[in-house]
Amino acid sequence: MRRYNDASSDQLSNDSKHVFTIHTDCLFDSKEKKFLKDTSITINPKTGLITKVYIRTQPLPASIAAPDIDLRGKCVLPGFVDAHTHIFLHAYADTPALNQMRDESLVERVIRATNHARSALLAGFTTYRDLGTESAQDADVHLRNAINRGIIPGPRIFCVTEALASSGGYEVRLENEIGGARAPRIADVCDGPVECRAAVRRRLGAGADVIKFYADYRKRALRFPASTWPGCPDVAFPPEQPQDERNPSLLLFNQEEMDAIVAEAKVARAPVAAHAATAEGVAMAAKAGCTTVEHGFEDMEGSGAMEAMLEHGTIFVPTLAVAELFIDVKPVLAQVKKAFEHGIRLACGGDTGPFPHGENAREMELMVKAGVPLEEVLTAATLHGWMACGGDWCGRRFGWLGEGWAADLVALDGNVRRDFQAVRKVEFVMKDGRVWKRDGSAVGMF
Ligand SMILES: [Zn+2]
Known part of the structure; x- marks a missing residue:
């Protein structure tokens, strides 16, 4: 020295x-x-x-x-990078998503997020790629700025404000909206390439670091609605699994719209994250040139989705930690191993929030369980996290010493x-x- x-x-x-x-x-x-x-x-x-x-x-x-x-x-x-978080969400096991988005005050959510930021930092997560406030509007921008200004401790945050979705694509569903009972919006709605470009511009103007859109989503929830309040009878004879799911993920955007979103983001040197559960959604998002694809739970065998990710250099963020909360994770783990063997770059992002902030390491544990070599998992949780945040577009290099x-x-x-x-x-x-x-x-x- x-x-x-x-x-x-x-x-x-x-x-x-x-x-x-x-x-x-x-x-x-x-x-x-x-x-x-x-x-x-x-x-x-x-x-x-x-x-x-x-x-x-x-x-x-x-x-x-x-x-x-x-x-x-x-x-x-x-320092670890959690490449898929929701700092304004806390564990669904404590409070269901609907109640967090509809019933909790913004003040409570910001206070909770302040605690989450501290927990994440103490768990070794020095960067969060935070993919949507889930009805807390653009509050992530100001939380990020408060951390950057040294007002509160927390990870370095790259945020999206609201995700983009097409009309009726990603909403809090209420069966009764008469009398003004409305849920706050959880997406910036856009249809057609022109509106898609405008929505990207709105998000960037609001202070987003990253653009997120929903390539697909379970958008027909009110067709066979779940019983969400006491005494609500279940609908009889909903479509049977697995051939015809009760509420399957369906495409929200066509290829032209996805291309427009990515092209507009690139003009501003902003990376793009695409939520895609279906193999078709994964392939289209990869072809559009998205930086990352999130989830990819559906079987991709024979769909060309993995080939598209490989060809376009897409980073795959399989969010295994949230998957294990809701679905049989075994085939998902097998698919992640296959993606790794194909040569697809992985980043660790747990979709943290639906399970507690501070437990972020769960994603790394599940990637190891999937059979991805330990050194590759650690790279996915560090250097590839930086790449998922935009790499040199971040304006700062992190994830490698x-x-x-x-x-x-x-x-x-x-x-x-x-x-x-x-x-x-x-x-x-x-x-x-x-x-x-x-x-x-x-x-x-x-
Ligand atoms: Zn998420």
Whole structure:
């Protein structure tokens, strides 16, 4: 580590005085997908960037003096990126989605989101790609800004405000809207390429980092509605599963509309995330040039969907953690392994919110369970997360520990290669060169 003894007013020297070094003996390199020994990382806290990464050739003393940090004996990785979250949602097991979106006040939702941000950061998630406020309008923009301004602790957020959907495509369904009983909107509605372009422009103007649209959705919920209130009788003889589902996912946009959304987003250097449950929706979203496809639960065999993702370099975010809440996850896990073997890039995004923030690591555990190699899962949860956020369009590099990249890192108590449960034993968290957790306890919070 370089030290400056003179009191030079030169800015570079001045900054360098504050530089400190983190020493590791087990460091995950998310580009090489391997663990490095005896590596030290020099950080400039003023820029929050890594200035140097080097392999030590000399042994270190047993104890390291401040401000340097000793993380030897721990497993050190880039800060985790959860590539699919909803910071304004909390566990559906506590409160169903309908009640959260319709009944909770905006104030309560913002306060909850503030807690969620803290939980995520302490769990080692230094970045959230947050894919929709679910009726909290554009509140994600202002939550993101509050974190960026240092008002509250939390992950670096890339948000979408509202997702785009076609008319009647993605709504909170109420059977009685007489007398003004209305649910707040959960999508920015657009039909046809011209309106689709306008909707992208509205979202960007509102402050979105990422554009999200619903390639498909279960839009015919009121055809055979579920019994959602006490005493409501169930409808008799709904269509039988699985040939004719009660409320199947159906396409919301045609190819021309999807193409228009992606083209308009690209003009503004914004990445695009597409919700697509059906194989057809996955293939169309990939062809349109979306950065990521979310979910992809339906069997893609023989549909050309995987081939389309591979051809267009689409990142697949399979959201296994939310899948296990609602569906038999076995075929979904098998499909993720197949996608990996095809060479499709994966990113870890749990669709976190419907299950608790802070439990984000569940997605990594399920990817390992699917049979994706551990180093690939860790890359999906770090470097590929950055790519899902737009890569260099983000304006900051994170998800890899190298010179010029953000000093976002976590240290685990345990060797993740021997026991993957170590991803939940987060001892140390740094974001942008600032320590938020040390020796397993929060630091600098209020
Ligand atoms: Zn989602």
